[in-house]
Amino acid sequence: MMDEQKPLELSQVHTSCRNCVFAEYKKDEQIGCKLNKLKDYENAGIPVVSAYDGTGKKFEIINGRFCMFYRSPQLMEKLPRDTWEEIVKLQTKVPYHAILFIEKDSKFKTVKAALNKLHNQEQKPNLVSVVNKQYLPYSDDPENHIKPSDLLELLNSFNFHQFSLKNVWDGELDDRSLIDLAFDSNKEKPYPFYVSFSVEFDIPDNFSKELNDAILIKMLQIGVAKPVEGINGLIVSKITHKKHGGNSFYVNIEDKLARYEDDSEKFIYEAIEICPSLKR
Numbered sequence: 001m002m003d004e005q006k007p008l009e010l011s012q013v014h015t016s017c018r019n020c021v022f023a024e025y026k027k028d029e030q031i032g033c034k035l036n037k038l039k040d041y042e043n044a045g046i047p048v049v050s051a052y053d054g055t056g057k058k059f060e061i062i063n064g065r066f067c068m069f070y071r072s073p074q075l076m077e078k079l080p081r082d083t084w085e086e087i088v089k090l091q092t093k094v095p096y097h098a099i100l101f102i103e104k105d106s107k108f109k110t111v112k113a114a115l116n117k118l119h120n121q122e123q124k125p126n127l128v129s130v131v132n133k134q135y136l137p138y139s140d141d142p143e144n145h146i147k148p149s150d151l152l153e154l155l156n157s158f159n160f161h162q163f164s165l166k167n168v169w170d171g172e173l174d175d176r177s178l179i180d181l182a183f184d185s186n187k188e189k190p191y192p193f194y195v196s197f198s199v200e201f202d203i204p205d206n207f208s209k210e211l212n213d214a215i216l217i218k219m220l221q222i223g224v225a226k227p228v229e230g231i232n233g234l235i236v237s238k239i240t241h242k243k244h245g246g247n248s249f250y251v252n253i254e255d256k257l258a259r260y261e262d263d264s265e266k267f268i269y270e271a272i273e274i275c276p277s278l279k280r
């Protein structure tokens with residue numbers, strides 16, 4: 001809590017609990033948060049400072065973060081009060097884009113199993129981009145490779161919110177360049193993170209839950225989480241990718257972040273720190 005003798009120095013980014021419907025008050029003093037988020041911020045070392053308004057009301061300010069759980073009375077007034085907590089928990093999930101690679105020799109059943117793993121996540125990806133590295137081998141030998149129209153039909157059957165299939169025409173592009181292409185064609189979509197996996201990788205069932213908990217409970221600010229192997233488990237924030245031009249010039253995004261960003265160690269993680277179930 002703030003030393004009341006010193007003036008309060010607020011970061012440009014902050015959240016005042018003052019009017020949040022989840023702020024708990026005793027008389028004119030905030031004593032907590034119904035969702036226990038103040039504890040989560042404090043446990044994560046994020047400054048929570050006390051402030052007073054002109055009427056003498058005392059409330060908390062989370063300095064340096066937007067609280068994703070903040071809801072104003074105006075926003076909630078039409079909803080029954082006893083459903084607010086449940087609703088905000090359902091609403092507050094971290095949307096993400098999953099980029100899934102089909103390898104040159106992947107089998108149809110392996111692709112289906114990987115899509116199933118994504119579909120069965122507690123928080124399904126909002127967008128799935130399938131990068132089909134089998135397109136050129138298919139053109140040369142259609143008998144022994146997956147037909148792109150079968151892939152499209154398979155993807156369609158999963159009922160993801162959004163999906164795309166990218167057939168790779170250029171055999172020279174490496175996986176990081178393909179990630180950049182998959183990102184670029186969706187960069188206007190409002191998903192703050194992307195993750196990448198090969199269909200040959202065993203995507204853990206808990207992956208999305210752990211990612212959500214890392215961001216919404218442990219309050220980690222993820223710029224990049226380094227993959228566990230190859231591109232598997234790579235997690236990148238959209239802001240970071242845009243700011244550093246992704247993996248352009250054959251420099252991986254995590255290396256650019258480490259090189260060019262002050263305090264970069266605060267934003268770079270190993271993927272297993274975010275999602276322990278990725279550990280092999």
Ligand code: SF4
Nearest residue numbers: 017020023033067069
């Ligand atoms: S949900 Fe966030 S803004 Fe609202 S009271 Fe809790 S910590 Fe404060």
